[in-house]
Amino acid sequence: MNRNELYGLLVEYAEGTLDASRRVEVEEILYTRPELQEDLDAIRSAFDNLQHEEEMNVPALYFSNFLPAVRSRIENGSRLRVQFIPSWLQPIIVPAVILIVLLSFAGLYESLKPEHRQSPVYSIVNEIEPSKIDEVTDYLAGFDLSIPGRITHSELLAENFDRTLFADDIIASNTLYENVMYDNQILSQLEENDIEYILEQLKSVQ
């Protein structure tokens, strides 16, 4: 007899539902394993107490009102799946909803990406004619056009970039290269107020 069977027998012994031969079998086990007597006493005590447990109360008419209450909750929120979506469509609906949710999150992420969160100043600067940015940044930042390594906004345009970068007079040494500054960097060092001022200036020149 394995342990689980023994447990089952002990419970039935305490309940008094065993036939005579099995009762004798349990009593023999109890005789050889007296430590089980304590478990048996606890089980008997539990059953004795459970017999005297009070009945639980249920409010009057509870069961009579139960079905209407369930129907009401179903009518208010749960009909959609069965009534309006054909069963063949349901396996398609769930993945579709998941896809829409994921795409919505992707769209949300896109709209929150740093470049999109730049102030209106950023987008306007990008739309302005590059040479004018150079002029105004020079004007406001007091930046000298002749400084070695400076790459202006105009030079950053793709058609000029390679030539500028590899020109001997610009990248003459590592030291000079460290001095390379882009106009975008200049803009990034300016305060927001300064940039707005630049924009006003640009608008007035355009």
Next chain:
Amino acid sequence: MNQHDELQLIREFNEGNERAFNQLVLQYKEKIYWLVRRMIPDHDDANDVTQNVFIKAYQSLESFKGDSSFYTWLYRIAVNLSLNEIRRKKIRRTFSIDDQETGQLQSQEEQPHEQLERAERTRLIRQAIDQLPEKQKKVFVLRYYEELPYEEIAKILKTSVGGLKANYFHAVKKIGKYIKHESK
């Protein structure tokens, strides 16, 4: 209502007959309520869970394949939702200082001595059941209160009969020991 009738009702419901579902609710509402109530002694909470059991059944009946009997399937939903509620309540109770049990006892202080003793015994029994591990609690409720055979419980809980016997043994033993300890 036999198993064949139930399957017929389920078929009718899946074909759009809402009344067929009502028949199933009427057939099982009391059994499910008492099963839930034994696990969740508070009536209001038990009522919520019982309603949820039938709403869940309503929503999922299309997926019922008939591999087990309807009532086994429904009992399984009831046990699972009850355990969810117990877990939720335990979390809430951790942050709450009100003690419903004490309140119930105090409200009965004016009653005769025997009734008071019975109420106290009942309170201890429910506390003892409440403190059982989840597995032992559901086995105890299904076996003792629902009087289901082990084979049926095994289908509901998808477990072995041997394991159930051990769980029931330990559950009853713990209840006995708890009451004895608390009565001192």
